[in-house]
Amino acid sequence: MSEKLEPLPGTSDIWEPETSQWVFLESTARDIFPRYGYGELRTPIFERTDVFVRSIGTETDVVQKEMYTFADRGGRSLTLRPEGTAGVMRAIANQGLAEGEERRVFYMGPMFRGERPAAGRRRQFHQVGVEAVGRASAAMDAECIAMLHHFLTELGVGDGTILVNTRGTAADRPVVAEALKTYFTPLKDQLCPDCQRRLGANVWRLLDCKIESCQPLMAGAPRITDLLGEESKAFFAQVCATLDTLGVPYRVEPRLVRGLDYYIHTVFEVTHGGLGAQNAIAAGGRYAITLPGNADKAIEGVGFAAGMERLLMARESLGLKAAAAAGVQLYVVGLGSRAQAAALPLAQILRTNGFRTLADTGARSMKAQMRAADRAGARLALILGDNELDRNTVVVKDLKASTQEECPRAGLEARLAAILAPEAC
């Protein structure tokens, strides 16, 4: 229990049987996303700092106070990735993308943010996400949301609420921001302290305030949709129409704005009950990302990221549990020094033949070894003593049925397989 051995705050060691839940989650992602033409991409866990700063936005909380940034030996500023999109965009830009070419990738892995841990919020957390890059179409946005819904349904958490909204084109955004500032600035004294701060930092977020006293002021605020140009409105209308066609349940939430700067047009979020205060299990949208050294040409795409811890929490709240990892089948018990020397080689051969096998490696009493076999969850104990060695046999004891038989060493594997067979079905 030494504090020196504990993982750092907001990080944790993941053991069985929890690991099995993670494997299930990862397998589901690798099953579903390729059905939509996505391939897995693995990017580095750290990047040059400006890869994140340029794409996420200087004014965001993530960049200003949550990044794990350090200098490497050459003095370069590096950062542990706080989210997945920026690195994926960097990788795609590095490889090159022809005009009009579309690329679809998914990724999963750890992300890092220096926040105060809470339910559903860790410093090292994990995301599974997708990006479809290179083209802009409303149908693509809708398909992306449909795929997310498919994925969540496959995980058993399709009962979440899908919220969608639009932030308009890159050209519309400053117009909206300006209108919001114009409306709220005279009302500054009436706003809650958080909103007063947001007024300077991130006007869009004002609309998302949950404080009671701010609500009347929100009601009179200009609506984002009224300020958008025709192009933005038409784009969003088509996104919604396509979602209808695909049968994806969703709700338009005009106050949904998201926290990162790079979003344009469609933004969406999926919330789920039973997670504590952090109720978003996945979120995403369409974006235009500027990479270092390429300021004039933004990469556009649509994607989402889902919090893996949160997905697992949502599943747990519904009582869903993936099958545990396969346990030990055989336990080789060796009696006496001759047999003990033979136990490990026998186990090795059995493993080669596909049996999950444990062999007692200490010179322990039979009682101790049998108890160990039981506690390891083995179905069969293979008892090997001087008598069996002399007769070239093995006593096979079924720990579930409490029956045993002496089997000739030749053909042992076939006999074991026969006994275990019903269990495999």
Added chain:
RNA sequence: GUGGGUGUAGCUCAGUUGGUUAGAGCGUCAGGAUGUGGCCCUGAAGGCCGCGGGUUCGAGCCCCGUCAUCCACCCCA
């Protein structure tokens, strides 16, 4: 960064208004006539009571600080 709850055995937790050698259940290990697990019985190992300071004749218990953890805020997945 701000606020609140909680820190006693490997795990889950008792521990009286401050008073001898700090307990239970589970788990681990060993034994119960020498080659047979599960249930049962017996025994053992395992604690700087998170850490540091203070009050007191005396602190697991009270006070302060600190660290860790859980939760909430902020923000986000």
